[in-house]
Amino acid sequence: MDAVGKLKLLGPATCFEPAGEVALERAAGRPPRVDDITKCIHQAATPGGKRIALLKTLLTSACERDCHYCAFRQGRDFRRATFSPDELARLFMQMHWRGIAQGLFLSSGVAGSGPTTEDRLIDTAEILRRRYQFRGYIHLKIMPGAEREQIEAAMRLADRVSVNLEAPNPVRLSSMAPHKSFDGELFQRLRWIEDIRRARPGRWPSSTTQFVVGASDESDVELLTTTEFLHREVGLARVYFMAFTPVPDTPLENRAPTPPEREQRLYQASFLLRDYDFCAEELPFDAGGNLPLEIDPKLAWARQRLSHAPVEVNTASRRDLLRVPGIGPKGADKVRRARERGTLRHIGDLGKLGIAAERAAPYILLDGRRPARQLSLWSA
Numbered sequence: 001m002d003a004v005g006k007l008k009l010l011g012p013a014t015c016f017e018p019a020g021e022v023a024l025e026r027a028a029g030r031p032p033r034v035d036d037i038t039k040c041i042h043q044a045a046t047p048g049g050k051r052i053a054l055l056k057t058l059l060t061s062a063c064e065r066d067c068h069y070c071a072f073r074q075g076r077d078f079r080r081a082t083f084s085p086d087e088l089a090r091l092f093m094q095m096h097w098r099g100i101a102q103g104l105f106l107s108s109g110v111a112g113s114g115p116t117t118e119d120r121l122i123d124t125a126e127i128l129r130r131r132y133q134f135r136g137y138i139h140l141k142i143m144p145g146a147e148r149e150q151i152e153a154a155m156r157l158a159d160r161v162s163v164n165l166e167a168p169n170p171v172r173l174s175s176m177a178p179h180k181s182f183d184g185e186l187f188q189r190l191r192w193i194e195d196i197r198r199a200r201p202g203r204w205p206s207s208t209t210q211f212v213v214g215a216s217d218e219s220d221v222e223l224l225t226t227t228e229f230l231h232r233e234v235g236l237a238r239v240y241f242m243a244f245t246p247v248p249d250t251p252l253e254n255r256a257p258t259p260p261e262r263e264q265r266l267y268q269a270s271f272l273l274r275d276y277d278f279c280a281e282e283l284p285f286d287a288g289g290n291l292p293l294e295i296d297p298k299l300a301w302a303r304q305r306l307s308h309a310p311v312e313v314n315t316a317s318r319r320d321l322l323r324v325p326g327i328g329p330k331g332a333d334k335v336r337r338a339r340e341r342g343t344l345r346h347i348g349d350l351g352k353l354g355i356a357a358e359r360a361a362p363y364i365l366l367d368g369r370r371p372a373r374q375l376s377l378w379s380a
């Protein structure tokens with residue numbers, strides 16, 4: 001099979017790995033077939049927020065592991081393919097020179113041990129950087145069990161590295177991936193990444209992880225408590241959540257798919273933890289430890305806590321401003337700068353700052369007064 005044929009098989013396989021795409025693809029059981037390799041390109045955001053055309057692919061869809069949820073688990077019958085590092089680097093550069101791809105997201109099945117596979121991922125990135133002098137964006141996956149020296153080598157080559165924890169704790173992981181070690185093979189690698197960044201400050205890549213949501217009866221509070229810990233303790237830039245979809249011919253083929261709304265609420269809650277100074281224990285979990293699906297978690301929190309205790313916009317701390325629906329980190333900073341120029345008295349003053357004023361109105365005071373009447377005037 002030539003390299004283009006391999007990419008048609010291996011590129012679509014990354015639909016199981018979100019990486020900042022504008023729209024997240026899903027596949028029921030088998031990666032979608034593509035007849036055109038440009039369909040392996042995804043419009044994605046880099047860590048700096050720049051939108052680029054990202055080639056997402058696996059180095060190989062062969063895997064020696066047997067994770068219960070995974071389409072690539074060993075023994076499952078489908079057509080597999082493997083790139084050599086040289087072959088993939090050459091194909092990527094051809095796409096780059098033709099203006100098709102600006103960056104590369106490279107993951108892999110585990111073939112011949114985690115360290116062996118990691119060597120091949122590193123080799124691919126080294127060929128791109130050294131032989132082809134490629135200076136663009138590379139996201140490299142860190143394989144289960146990769147060695148510390150390999151992680152440092154990957155970090156010297158990549159703009160982002162990621163370790164997929166898949167589950168929020170060892171108990172949940174063992175029920176869905178019985179031959180993966182949460183602490184020994186996965187979490188320790190995230191710890192090493194942060195240790196390397198802290199030991200030698202410099203231009204190191206950011207790190208991310210991914211959870212498969214709903215494959216192990218885990219609750220949202222488990223996922224988000226671990227998310228909070230990862231942001232705080234190992235400097236994780238982002239957590240990706242992927243709603244479980246049953247894959248035919250796997251142990252979980254009869255399990256119900258996770259509703260996409262759950263994934264959406266988890267993303268919203270994770271941003272509250274990362275960017276809005278919320279703690280996991282403040283989030284509006286139900287008795288089962290899950291977020292309500294029908295409402296944005298920040299709005300649910302505000303209805304419970306701010307409806308009868310509105311925030312005075314003119315004196316509130318940044319942290320309190322961030323708790324108001326409609327006010328994000330940029331909006332909170334604009335409010336604080338605007339307050340230095342004078343008192344904010346009208347809802348229109350917030351609208352001029354780019355704040356979703358109608359959303360904020362039920363939860364704020366402006367110079368001691370609720371803005372409801374002012375809102376109707378402003379929005380007329």
Ligand code: SF4
Pocket residue numbers: 063064065066067070071072073074108109110177
């Ligand atoms: S190690 Fe990765 S590719 Fe292999 S079966 Fe598990 S999740 Fe799938």
